[in-house]
Amino acid sequence: MEPNELREWEQKCIQEEPPQCTAACPIHLDARLFVRQVGEGDWGGALKTLAKTMPFPRILGRICDHPCEHACLRGEAGEPIAIGALERLCVETVQQRVVPSMLPRKRLAIAVVGSGLGSLTVAWDLLRKGYDLTLFEPGSRLGGSLWSLPENILPPEVLSAELELLTELGATVELFAKVGRPNTVVTLSESFAAVYIGLDTQGVNLNLLDLDDQGAVQVDPLTMATSRTGVFAGGRADDTKSPIAAVLAGRRAATSIDRFVTNVSMESGREKEGPYATLLYTSLAGVAPLPRIAAANPASGYNAEEALKEAGRCIQCECLECVKVCSYLEKFKGYPRKYAREIYNNERMVPGGVHRANLLVNSCSNCGLCATVCPNDFHMGELCHDARLSMVARAKMPPAAHEFALLDLEFSSSDKFALARHEPGLTASRYLFFPSCQLAGSAPGQVSEAYGFLRQQLSGGVGLMLNCCGAPGFWAGRDDLFYAAIRTLRTEWHALGEPVMIVACSSCLAIFREQLPEIPLVSLWEVLEQTGLPNTAAEAGRLAVVDPCSSRLDPAVQKSVRRLLERLGAAIEELPLHGDKPECCGFGGLMANANPALAREVVARRLAASDSDYLAYCAMCRDHFTAAGKRTTHLIDLIFPVETREDPAGRPATGWSLRHENRARLKEALLKELWGEATVTVAEYERRRVEIPPDVLALMEARRILVADVQRVIEYGERTGNRLRSEENGLCRAYFRPHRVTFWVDYRQQGEGFIVANAYCHRMEIVRSSHEHV
Amino acid sequence: MSMCEQDPATWSCDRCAVALVPGKVEFSYMGGSFKVDLPVCPDCGLVLVPEELAVGRMADAEKILEDK
Ligand code: SF4
C-alpha cells in the first residue's frame, strides 16, 4: 500500500470525525467525552476534559452561551443535551484544582493589553505555550466586563479566584498601565516579540493602526492581525453577549502570535478553527425521542441526579455502522480507519506494528456488507484483498491461511471432477449447466436430477460443465490460480459454442459477471421459474430465507428464489439483514480457513436471527448452518428432492472428504449413465480401503484432514514399511507429507482393509533427526 | 524446546524392530528452524511426534510464526 492509498482509505472512514457538538463548539470542547463522564458520575474527569480546552474553566463553564447545543444530534430525537447546564454544575461542584499542562519556557516576551475575556484567553494560551507574558491593564483590576455579569451567574469570589491563576501561571500583571500615550503601540511592539490589544479595553491609544469602514481597528478575521506587523487585536465591548465568541477570537490571536514569532505561516491549515460541519455520520435508527430533563429548581440549575439523567440521554455520537453488522470488524476491536493503518504499518514493517495484522487481513469474508451500510462505501473486503495480494507477492502469506481451500480448488479443477461436454448425443449446446463445485459436493444427487430436468425442458442442447469458478484463488490473493481457472472456463465455453450459462451458485454468478462479461448468464432459479417446477418438487412450510452474501448485488435472483418458494407453498419469513444486506456464512473470503473460531461466531450470529427453519440457496451457507445444528434446507432439496422428500432440512452437513467423494462420484455416475463411459484412473492410495469410525471422522474434519490424506499415509507406511508400532496394543503409526502438511495416522490392519484409530497433523517440517545414544 | 513427553519405549520402529530412543529432531517452518527432543529410531531415524505436541505447542508456535 502506498502512503497516498492509505490516506484515501483513511479519509473514507469518518469514524474519527468529531461529533456535532464538538464541531459546533467554537473551541471544540470534547463534549461527547465530557457528557459521558458526567453520565458516569466521573465529575473530576469531566472537569479535566473542560480544562483541556477551556481557558479559565470555572468562568467559562458558567457563562458559555453553548452554540454546541443547536447542533447536538439529540435535537433530532427529542431535545438537545443541556451541555451548558452540565458544564455549570461541573465547575460548581468539583472543588479540586485544575492545573493546566504547560510547555517548556520559550524566553520570548509577549504583551497583552486589557483583561476582558479575549485578552485573558490570549494570555492563558500563550502562558501555556511557554511565553513570558506581561498583561497591561489600565484599570484597577483584571476581568473587564466580566464583573458586570449577575452574581448568581458568576459570583465575584469565583471570578477573582480564577483570575489569580494568571499570576500562578507566571504572568506579569501591570495594573493602572499607561496605554493612552500616542506612542503606546510603537513602544510595546518594539519591546515585545508580539502584542495583543483587547479592543474592549478603555483608553488604549490606537492611533497608529488602520481603521475599517465603520471606524473600528481593522483586524483580519482569520489571524486577528492588524495593519501593523506583530500587532494583533480582537474583542468588542459587548463580548459578554457571546463569551465563547470572545474566547475564540482570543484563541485565534494566540495561535497567530505563536506562529508569527516562530516564523510559521499564519494562514495555512486553519480551516477547522471555529465551528465547522463535521463529516461524522451517526444513525438515529432505534433511538427513541427523549425530552430534556427539567431541573426541579430552575434558578439553581441541575442537581447531581438530574445531571446524570440528562447526560444519559446523550447518544455518544459515532458511526461504526459497519462494525454493528459485522462480527469480524467487531472482533478486532477497532474500525476500518484503524485497520487500514494497522495493515499499512504491518506491510511497511513499521516498528511496533501489530502482529495480528495477518490474521486481520485473512479473516474478512469479503462479503461487502460493510460497503453497503457505510456512508462512504468503505469496503473492508477490498482493503483486505489488496493486502492479501501484496502478502502473496512478498511471500508473506502464511500457507495455513488458505492452503486447504486451494487444494479443494485444485481437486475440483482436476480430472477427478472437471468436465465440459455437450448434452449426450448432441454436438451443440444452447445452454450450459454449471452447478458449481460446492453444490455438486454437497448435493450430487440433486444436481444430477436438475441436469436431467433441464435437458428435458430446454431445447437446443444443455451442456454440462463441472468445475470450480476459482473463487478460493481470488479470496486467497492467488491471482495466478484464479485467472488460470477463469481462462479454462472461458476456453471451454468457447469450445462448446458459447452457450448461455445456467449457474446455480451466487458466488460463481458474481465472479463470472465480473470476469467473463462475454458469457450470457442466467441463474438456475430464474430458469426454473420459466420452465416450471417438476411435479416431484416438495412442499415447503414456514422458512426464513438466508440470502447468500454473494447475492447482495443480485436482486433479480433474490426475487426469483422467493417466487419459486411461493409456488412451493412456503410462508416466507424475511430476516432483518436480507436483500442488499445479507451477512456471510463464514465461507466467503476463506474466513473459515484462516479463522475458524470467528467463522463459528459469524454462523452463530446469523442463526440467532430467527428460530424458524432456514432456506438457503448457497451450498456453503446450507452446510455451515446445518453443521452448527440449524435446520436448513437448500432450495435444490425442495425442487429436486432425493431421499429427502419427507424432511428436506434433515440432510446432514457434508464434510470436506465427503464433498470430494461426492464430486468424484457425480462425475463417474454421469459419465457412465449419460455418456456410457467408464472412468477415471484410481491412484494406488485410493485403493486402500479404510474404515473410519464417526468420532475419528469428526476429529479429522475439524483438523482439516481428508480421507484421501489418511489413505496416502497408510499407503506410504505399508509400501515402505516406515511405520512405528505400539508395543502395548500392536497399533501402527505412520506419517507422510504429501503437500505442506505432515499427516500422522494410527491404524490397524483388518482383513483387506484398515481401521483408522486416530489422525493428526502439523505444518512444521521434519528436516532431520539424530539420536543421542551411541 | 524440550518436548519429550511420551515414553519412547512404548513405540518401536517396525521396520528396524528396535525401540525408539531419545533424540533430537530439527523442524523448519516459515523461515525458522527449531530443535526438539523427541523419540527417534536409532537405526533409520524415523521420528515420533506425539499428538499432544502436534496439536498443542507445535500448533501454537505455527500460529505465532504465521502472524509474524
Ligand atoms: S461505516 Fe465503518 S468504515 Fe464507514 S465511516 Fe462508519 S465506521 Fe468508518
Ligand code: SF4
Ligand atoms: S448527542 Fe451527545 S455526542 Fe451527540 S451531539 Fe449531542 S452531546 Fe454530542
Ligand code: SF4
Ligand atoms: S466480512 Fe464482510 S462486512 Fe465484514 S469487513 Fe469483510 S467484507 Fe466487510
Ligand SMILES: [Zn+2]
Ligand atoms: Zn527404524
